[in-house]
Amino acid sequence: MAKSLxxxxxxxxxxxxxxxxxxxxxxxxxxxxxxxxxxxALVSRILTGAEASDADEVRIGAHxxxxxxxxxxxxxxxxLCKRIESAPLATSREELMxxxxxxxxxxxxxxxxxxxxx
Amino acid sequence: MxxxxxxxxxxxxxxxxxxxxxxxxxxxxxPEFKTDCAMIVQENPRIVLNLQKLDFLDSSGxxxxxxxxxxxxxxxxxxxxxxxxENIRALFELVRINRLFDVFEAEDDAVRSF
Numbered sequence: 001m002a003k004s005l006x007x008x009x010x011x012x013x014x015x016x017x018x019x020x021x022x023x024x025x026x027x028x029x030x031x032x033x034x035x036x037x038x039x040x041a042l043v044s045r046i047l048t049g050a051e052a053s054d055a056d057e058v059r060i061g062a063h064x065x066x067x068x069x070x071x072x073x074x075x076x077x078x079x080l081c082k083r084i085e086s087a088p089l090a091t092s093r094e095e096l097m098x099x100x101x102x103x104x105x106x107x108x109x110x111x112x113x114x115x116x117x118x
Numbered sequence: 119m120x121x122x123x124x125x126x127x128x129x130x131x132x133x134x135x136x137x138x139x140x141x142x143x144x145x146x147x148x149p150e151f152k153t154d155c156a157m158i159v160q161e162n163p164r165i166v167l168n169l170q171k172l173d174f175l176d177s178s179g180x181x182x183x184x185x186x187x188x189x190x191x192x193x194x195x196x197x198x199x200x201x202x203x204e205n206i207r208a209l210f211e212l213v214r215i216n217r218l219f220d221v222f223e224a225e226d227d228a229v230r231s232f
Binding site: 047051104 | 145176177178180181184187209212213214215217218
């Protein structure tokens, strides 16, 4: 794992998202809630695709998750997705497990952010 | 197992039937589920996983199922899934879980498939 992934600040930095939402915090929250709904299925798609040695499935899942993660400011996760996307079947099970754990940490950080008082 | 998930084990016709009961197989319950399953698989790697009373499954849960499948296959067995609730079925279809697991409507059919 790259060092940057261990830094909690890199889990989520929604400043660009808020700016892109016209500084409307509620709109940014809606985007984040949509991310929470959709992204677990993408991670599952990557994991099952890798297990089935289906490079296209892994690539598509990683590509989609990379884009949405970058949009919300989950840059470290987006970087991980980029790595998986570039070599879909070269990612080891251990790396995929770490990727999954990192995703869970990111989700936790999003939930914490959404619960913050305005 | 935690309050969110209980695993009821029944041995039948040389198969370990695991019935998952509870709110979620997710990031909070998956690690303990994996540990418990590793022991069960060691004893007998022929597993039927009944999901009828499971409410939610996330990516960590899917990871736990894959881990269980690997352990079972390493031990010369397999994992068959049955009684998948509607909400989990949607996820399974999306990730095409049937490429990896045989999925059955009824528990008896899953047991008989071994």
